[in-house]
Amino acid sequence: MLGTRTENVAFRRGKRQGLMMSVTERYLRQDIPCAHKSCQLCPHNADLARRGLPQLSDSGMILIPDASVVSRYIELLEHSHALTNLVFCQSVVDALDRRNRTRTIRNVRGIAADPRRTSMVFANEVFAQTHVETTLPARDNRAVMRVAAWYKAHLVGAVGQKVVVLTLKASKSSEQYADYQESGVKVWKLAEFLAEFHPALVEHYASITEATKDGDMDITGMTPAEYAQARILAKAQSGYPSHLSPSEIEDGLRSGTLVRGKIRVLQPGGAMRTESQGIIERGGAADTPDIIIVGRAALNRACTGDTVVVRLLTRAEESAEGKDTVVEQGSDETGDEDDNEALAVEQVEAGEETTLDNARKPVRGVVVGVSERKWRPFVATLQVDEAGGSRHLAVPVDSSVPKIRIHYMDTAAIAEMYFVVAIDEWPADSQYPQGHFVRVLGPVGNLDTEVDVILVERQIAVSQSALKFSLASMREMPISTDQCPWSPSAEEVARRRDLRDSLIFSIDPKGSQDIDDAVSMRKAADGGYELGVHIADVTQFVLPGSATDTEAMARGTTVYLADRRFNMIPEVLSEQVCSLRGLKDRYAVSVIWDLDSEYNATKMWFGRTLIRSACEMYYEQAQALLDGVTNVDGLDPKMEASLKESIVELTKAMRVLRQRRYEAGALELASTEIKFTFDKESGAISELLPKSSLEIHRVIEEAMVFANSAVARRIYEQFPGAALLRRHRSPGSERFARLVDAARTKGFEIDCSSNAALADSLRRITEASKSDPDIVFLAKSMATLAMQEAEYFATGDCGSDAYLHYGLALDFYTHFTSPIRRYADIIVHRQLLEAVAMGGTVFEGNAAVGSQKWVGDTTGKLNERNRQSKRAQRESTELFQSRYVVQRTVGSGQEHLIADGVVAEIRTNGLIVYVPKFGLRGPVHLRDSSGQIKLALSVLSGNARDSDSFIEGCSEFVADTKQLSIRLPMNVPVFQLGSQVLRFSVFDHVRVSLRVLETKRRRPPVYLILVSRASSSANGMRAYRSTLPSLDKTFRVSAASNSASKKASNTGNATSTASPMMTTTGEKLTTGKSSDYYSVLERFGEMSLFETHCDVQTL
């Protein structure tokens, strides 16, 4: 039955208004059970028993700890099983709750649920006979005392047990205790009580006393109001310093005391980075070194991409900072500890780059202002705040973005989902930025969702469905269906140069739909040649200012992902009307050269044409023709002869042109492109192939380069200020330092003073390492990485000396040959057609194409679009690589996916290994964040099964740019390694096991585990590879036949290298001093090498 009713009044700080009163009602009951075993009075005791709660026993005292004891000595209460019959008052639990001591409450509940402790929580606050008015002074103490008194009185009839109140500050004189003197309740100080009754616990008590001496563990030291005040103060202190005002920033920038730049922030994670770190890159010159900003406080709420204002630290400050920042670690907010999953992810991310000896030392700085925020919508997953409620942390997929605090009620609906969040603000007193939930993308791990994540993160579109073309743009499209294919209009046919009789053909990857280039090559009568490059005439259909044009410009480029693509212009154009399909009349923009017999251009013609491609070939067919194969699969035999002639002539010409360009210093670069083939039915990835490179690829490429550079010159003549060109800036030689160092370990010198010198060095490496294409590839890709990205620009925006294309070694270059998939090409087409006065309808109402400002602005956007689409492409490749690894390991039930790899980079905590077979780079962790060296046992055994256990006792982990070394423990047999010190340098061959980290937070990353290493030279490696299996075989056979020596000598080379090693092991075995050695052998288990010992004896 409900008894009287009271109201509890509490105050809390509201969001909008200051102090707010909240009133909750409470019913005072008569039927709260005492839970005593031998009590006959309380009817509800049976109810407690039914709920599985223990009852107070009638032996020993009933102990009632007060709030000070519970809050400070909960550990003692929890672990000392000698203390039984504890009665925790609800008023104490409430007091803990008001100070957010959730964990202590959990401990109390734990004790109360443990049947051995015969303890309980007594709901004194809702019990009419023990309720104490909230307004009385020292109310909580009174409440505890009243409970004790009630028990004493209640149980007198039953057993007459002693009731003891435990406290820390008992003084007989204080009134709240004095009141109850006559009730027969004993008040003990905890220390005295323990000394008297439980001397064994005194030591524990003392240690807790010592440990919590100056903490605020004891909640009775502060009233709730004081506590709230203290929290607000603490928060204000831990808050970030406020940013400078715009005028202060302006002054500082002008006087040079402040520096402005774009920041890149790395969140803490990995082995070496325990703090967040910001980097502002400032080109290369010696007087403007890069600035690094270490620690949350110094970063002062800056996020990646923001334009920030920084004050540089003086040397003295810098050294002082160094000490301070370490302390700054802990975070005061609850619920921000990373869960294990997130930690694991961080561990897989590679460590930092090793610092170069000769690198300019970056200077330290502190962020004092943010001039421009670069907050975009972020894709994130949820980290649920365990305390419940609606405030949670969103963990962005992009690891450079801090976690974002959001409000969201229905957490179950977005757990393990990707969703989009936006940052609203980052107040100075908040550890994390404040944001809000925008929308759900879908479940983690779903392919479509993952693609959406890429699109949103790269700001390509809000979702895949948003990439459909609008009705307005579809209305502008010409009609072309199977029944009624599109055909050129008579008017256009009359206006254009008709090349339908020439032999024109296209060569593209197999299955291409959007064919935007075709070529023609024929011998001219005068012994020279006529070379033609014909590009789809997109501008004919995409008129400036039309819906399609606006859309194409916004997209900037077609986005190719591993399994799908998102077109820049509608399919009806890209796949049909514009696409230069075989045997169809199509509009084109052509460049036609007259070449003399030395392949020098004597005449050039640009203009609109009408062509009919004789044949759409794919690369393999063309290469077959070039190689002299007849009856190539899929080609019209009648055409073959003439096609072949053209291709051969084209190849000859292009070889010469290419050679010329190389002599001028063009670089041959490499990039990892990987192709996925899919199983049609299941959608599973059936194969993963690095893109092949045939000569014909380079022939077509060269023809396109030739056309591009010719067009670049032509439009530059016409629009000296507004021509849209493409440049590749020459990188400073210091950017190549890593490559130079790496190459030196393999005995190559790299000269990177100019593109010609670099090209020469790379060529020498290629010559010398013919047997090992992976190294050549790596060297080239390292060179590529060192260089800046090529970019579009308007010629008027920079001096003519900056037009150079470094990689291609051309003074003028642009993009002209792929208008179907790049918007830059469309602009270039318009400029070219304007230049040759064949614009016609194109230029009506579009003067913009000749305006430097417009072209300049547009190139900026296009560069950004290209960068993002490239990243999207890379990310989708990574996505599929990771799915592939999952499919091959977890999915197929197979345990290991082993592949050969080459060390590409050395990091402070391990290696980055490139696996050519799958075109992926992955980290190999050799040291975890605590500094523990983690070398897989398989390095010794060569057996993939051992890749999950680690060798204990490794030491001397040293990593610099050239080499990483680990000393193995002395007790480990080093069979084929030859030395106790294991060394890895860049370009070393290794075998790795591919794994995928299970995570619900993002695309599962691939990581690698070292299975075995091979000697650095290719020959050595091959010898090594052949050694292992043959050894195994040899000894197995010999064990059976007992004629080991004979057989072994037959295997020659392999055994001869193996014998000494075996002998050493044999000796060790016979001496058998080290017990460790046996334990290692035991762990090797059924390893084949183990069996060999007996055979060695017979040898």
Next chain:
Amino acid sequence: MSRQELLSPEGLRVDGRRANELRRISCRASVLNSADGSSYYEQGNTKVLVAVYGPREPRTKSLTHDQATINVEFNVAPFSTSERRKRSKGDKRLLEVASFVKQTFEGAVQTAVYPRSQIDIYIHLLQHDGGTLETCINAATLALVDAGISMVDYVCACTAGFIDETPVLDLNFVEESSIETPDLTVAVLPRSGNIALLQMESRLHSSKLEDVLELATEGCKHIHKKLDDAVLAAASELAKKLS
């Protein structure tokens, strides 16, 4: 009880109730003189005042030739919660509550008795501590009875939730605002046991629904008794005045 603990292991709720106990209900009919019928109804700390006008001549448009139309307006006093907040008239939450009440009474009021007329129910929430809809319906029943409008039966409403595997009766604000707590409001016609309204916005496993519904219906019966007493009290007071 701690904030995290809506139902303690001992079976007590935040406010000291057990799982199957209602809050204290006190109610009175005929509190306003100017209205045809009125009531003041308290359930714990949730307090509402209802005024009923009608049946009266309808304003334009809302006329139906064969029955009365019921019009419900629901207002929340700015001082009803600890944070003073003014709500606009178009607040969708308020409109929603009003429309639930309207639907409930359209089934219970014998509208056919009053053709071409209108019955207005004005509900004011004075203090809010959970269970808005149930209190509104109960108070409106009382006010309609007070106004002498023919009804099939009383309409009694009650909420029930489900906390820690236990069906819990009559949720207060703290319990209601916890996201994990499903919150079911049911209005029944106590004599027939027919259900006039069943509303729940959160998820609850279907196997538990029956238990929760049963508990809520049980609660409705208690409320019926309370309302009956209030009607009786009002009637006897009236009788005293007449005699």
